[in-house]
């Protein structure tokens with residue numbers, strides 16, 4: 001072992017074979033590519049340029065003919081230049097999932113994520129934009145990527161211990177200091193608490209306005225069985241059973257401030273997870289959407305109305321904005337959040353169904369789909385319907401790349417693409433792409 005070598009984990013394998021591997025470029029999904037006797041091995045917990053002892057995840061006998069194997073680095077024999085002491089010991093290879101790059105320097109994480117995103121765009125065949133210009137930028141004022149997660153789902157085991165699951169594992173593991181979570185969530189000290197019988201998960205939220213929220217999730221959970229611990233301070237508390245959300249303290253909502261506007265969000269509903277994300281994405285969408293005054297805009301996959309508020313300001317009171325969201329509660333909240341903007345209407349519907357049923361066109365669209373992206377059918381519908389500009393907010397570069405290639409074939413071009421590190425210490429990337437007619 002070299003002097004700079006670092007022991008990552010000494011957990012013995014359950015019969016898994018160990019290989020010595022030299023690790024090369026990044027692959028999608030947060031792993032890195034190595035080769036063993038000509039076969040590709042995707043290695044988790046490593047970094048480019050290092051030599052590691054890796055434990056095979058796949059049984060080599062059962063997968064003798066597979067094109068690739070998967071492995072996890074358990075010892076570092078030669079550290080790569082990007083390796084740093086992990087920011088979260090409990091998230092190393094045998095620990096909790098969700099921080100697979102915590103052992104890589106933050107600027108290197110962004111460089112690697114940029115390389116992966118560029119490669120995905122190239123492979124999808126995107127040609128209308130200079131791909132080498134795509135660089136993952138940090139969120140403003142985010143110096144170390146710590147304390148930025150405002151939404152954390154904890155898992156609970158049968159004894160009521162609260163932790164998180166391991167990567168591809170059902171085992172609930174200790175989160176330790178949980179340094180990626182916002183301070184308000186860490187202060188709850190959920191790892192020291194025992195959840196009542198029937199608790200399957202705990203959702204903790206540290207919103208930008210108002211108290212922290214804790215929701216216990218369990219189909220048959222008895223709300224009366226919960227004694228709220230002192231460490232939760234004045235947090236709002238609710239229980240989500242098979243019959244719905246039962247608020248015990250507060251009203252089951254959290255509040256988020258973006259500029260002057262306050263948004264109500266269900267305590268278990270979607271809101272951008274990084275504490276700077278909503279503001280940053282709003283600013284970017286604001287500068288690129290360019291909805292014409294008196295014109296029309298659609299906010300697709302609209303959630304509680306974050307981007308509809310921007311579109312509404314741009315079109316003004318003579319314009320028209322529709323925000324389309326599939327979740328009934330989110331759609332209802334969007335209506336309440338934007339009730340001072342009569343130019344906004346809400347539709348509770350599947351986005352593709354709703355767009356397919358439109359007869360007229362629209363000037364601009366902002367869409368923010370979940371990880372599986374918009375898909376070819378919706379992109380082709382939008383390519384025919386939208387008159388001026390499509391702004392695509394994405395949390396998954398692989399589905400974005402696929403959808404952009406479809407848009408190019410349908411006669412559109414990418415005129416801007418900005419990528420952001422809104423999931424520090426993971427391989428995930430958020431981005432905003434602007435499309436115009438070619």
Ligand SMILES: C[S@@+](CC[C@H](N)C(=O)[O-])C[C@H]1O[C@@H](n2cnc3c(N)ncnc32)[C@H](O)[C@@H]1O
Pocket residue numbers: 270271272301302303304305306307324325326327330349350351352368369370
């Ligand atoms: C990534 S979130 C974006 C929400 C919002 N734009 C924001 O930034 O707060 C995606 C949203 O799409 C909704 N959604 C997912 N699939 C949908 C579909 N097929 N039709 C309509 N809405 C959908 C989800 O409920 C979620 O609110």
